Amino acid sequence: NDEAQVNALTPTSLYPWIKAHDHSKQKEIADWLTMEIKDFVSYISPSKEEIMARNSVVKTLKQQIKVCWPDAEAHVFGSFATDLYLPGSDIDMVVVSKNGDCENRHKLYQLSSFLRSKKLAKDIEVIAGAKVPIIKFVDPKTNIHLDISFERTNGLDAARRIRKWLETTAGLRELVLVVKQFLRSRKLNNVHVGGLGGYATIILCYHFIKMHPRVSTENMTASENLGTLLIEFFELYGRNFSFDNLVIAFDGKTDSPKYLKKYKYPSLIASRNPFALVVQDPDDPGNNITRSSYNLRDIKKSFGGAFQLLVDRCYYLHSASYKKRIGQSILGDIIKYKGKERDFKDE
Amino acid sequence: IDCSNKARKKQYCRTCDLFNHDDDNCPNIWRSYLLNKQPQQHSLKDVQLPVIYCYNCGDSTHFGDECKEARTSRVPNLSGSAFSGSNLPQQLRKTYFD
Ligand SMILES: [Zn+2]
Ligand SMILES: [Zn+2]
Numbered sequence A: 001n002d003e004a005q006v007n008a009l010t011p012t013s014l015y016p017w018i019k020a021h022d023h024s025k026q027k028e029i030a031d032w033l034t035m036e037i038k039d040f041v042s043y044i045s046p047s048k049e050e051i052m053a054r055n056s057v058v059k060t061l062k063q064q065i066k067v068c069w070p071d072a073e074a075h076v077f078g079s080f081a082t083d084l085y086l087p088g089s090d091i092d093m094v095v096v097s098k099n100g101d102c103e104n105r106h107k108l109y110q111l112s113s114f115l116r117s118k119k120l121a122k123d124i125e126v127i128a129g130a131k132v133p134i135i136k137f138v139d140p141k142t143n144i145h146l147d148i149s150f151e152r153t154n155g156l157d158a159a160r161r162i163r164k165w166l167e168t169t170a171g172l173r174e175l176v177l178v179v180k181q182f183l184r185s186r187k188l189n190n191v192h193v194g195g196l197g198g199y200a201t202i203i204l205c206y207h208f209i210k211m212h213p214r215v216s217t218e219n220m221t222a223s224e225n226l227g228t229l230l231i232e233f234f235e236l237y238g239r240n241f242s243f244d245n246l247v248i249a250f251d252g253k254t255d256s257p258k259y260l261k262k263y264k265y266p267s268l269i270a271s272r273n274p275f276a277l278v279v280q281d282p283d284d285p286g287n288n289i290t291r292s293s294y295n296l297r298d299i300k301k302s303f304g305g306a307f308q309l310l311v312d313r314c315y316y317l318h319s320a321s322y323k324k325r326i327g328q329s330i331l332g333d334i335i336k337y338k339g340k341e342r343d344f345k346d347e
Numbered sequence B: 001i002d003c004s005n006k007a008r009k010k011q012y013c014r015t016c017d018l019f020n021h022d023d024d025n026c027p028n029i030w031r032s033y034l035l036n037k038q039p040q041q042h043s044l045k046d047v048q049l050p051v052i053y054c055y056n057c058g059d060s061t062h063f064g065d066e067c068k069e070a071r072t073s074r075v076p077n078l079s080g081s082a083f084s085g086s087n088l089p090q091q092l093r094k095t096y097f098d
Helices: A002-009 A029-044 A048-068 A078-082 A105-117 A154-168 A172-185 A198-211 A226-240 A296-319 B002-010 B090-097
Strands: A072-077 A091-097 A122-127 A134-138 A145-150 A246-250 A257-261 A284-288
Touching (some): A029 A172, A029 A296, A048 A072, A048 A091, A048 A105, A072 A078, A078 A091, A078 A154, A091 A154, A105 A134, A105 A145, A154 A172, A172 A198, A172 A226, A172 A296, A198 A257, A226 A296
Parallel strands (some): A091 A145
Antiparallel strands (some): A072 A091, A134 A145, A246 A257
16 A cells, blocks of 8 residues: 555655655646645644644733733734744744833843743843844743844834735745745754845745746746746746846835846945845835845855756656655655654644 | 767757757756636736846846846856746737747
């Protein structure tokens, strides 16, 4: 029986999403990859218990911050607010007050000792001197990592925009989660060391889908073509896109994606190196979202490498015998999932 | 001469009529889309070009694969990409290439 063979033949510990989900009989390789992407997404999507645990952490913190500072309100933003988080992702919160004075050093320490005394936080770090002062800590019950920042609403604007994009763009969530996990497994997702942040990753994915000649003409639906689209995402940003000449942007009025020519927008360009990623902030045209992503060389190289690995895998499996195809993974060449085995959710 | 001729033959793809890859390494193996069923009545989308931008020079008159400016990416584009007029739906290709 096929399933037993699958389990015997493959190192499912590295790509556990293919366990009991064999697509080797698909005639079209692109469909096989599309199905594997959907399996991967359902594998890494949080279970009901995980969702409930996260929600309850957030709910308690919101209430208790209100107790500590009655005139302030705590909100979530980032991947938690957009439902684009991977297992083990941090939760980002921001505290906004009427007086707008929560960011000062004294207040930061006030909140951190309050959270400690209420046993709502362990391993607390107060980073008061940074450009964006934050409190980092770990929830004692769930071990989820949290970051609280203060008085900055741009993360909330971004989350609102992303939720709107997700509602209107089938396939965006799947593409984003695969690219995020890819970047994470290459350690290129950390903006503090020049990597690509979550918001930038989402913009790259959304911009690419919207500009695609088959999607923009409504000739096909992105969610049914995730396999080809993933390869073409890596093709665009790993091989063809002119990082030297162009800015990734959206029209202020219509929100439709466009490219700007860098030389016409010198104020957006901070780096003297022309080979730099510039993504105009849709909520603040003077701001480059990726000004910290200085490691473009490795990001582009990794995208180009992913393109090559995926197409080589497609060519190999296309001409391989049926027997050799059983239990194989296409995605496994670019994404490994390490860590605790998760339960499959086929809901 | 014989030798290079042989190599050239080996690299020929019958689907693309190109000499830079063979049948078993043809992008059409993975660049195959599941298309929507054609709408019954003609909509504007069937006759009007979508918003187009060039990934190389940024112009909105052509896709990157048809760019005449010098290519800035050092990775060569030998067999074409998704962002080409030939990747538009059939009924729009004539409008684009004219
Ligand atoms: Zn070919
Ligand atoms: Zn051009």
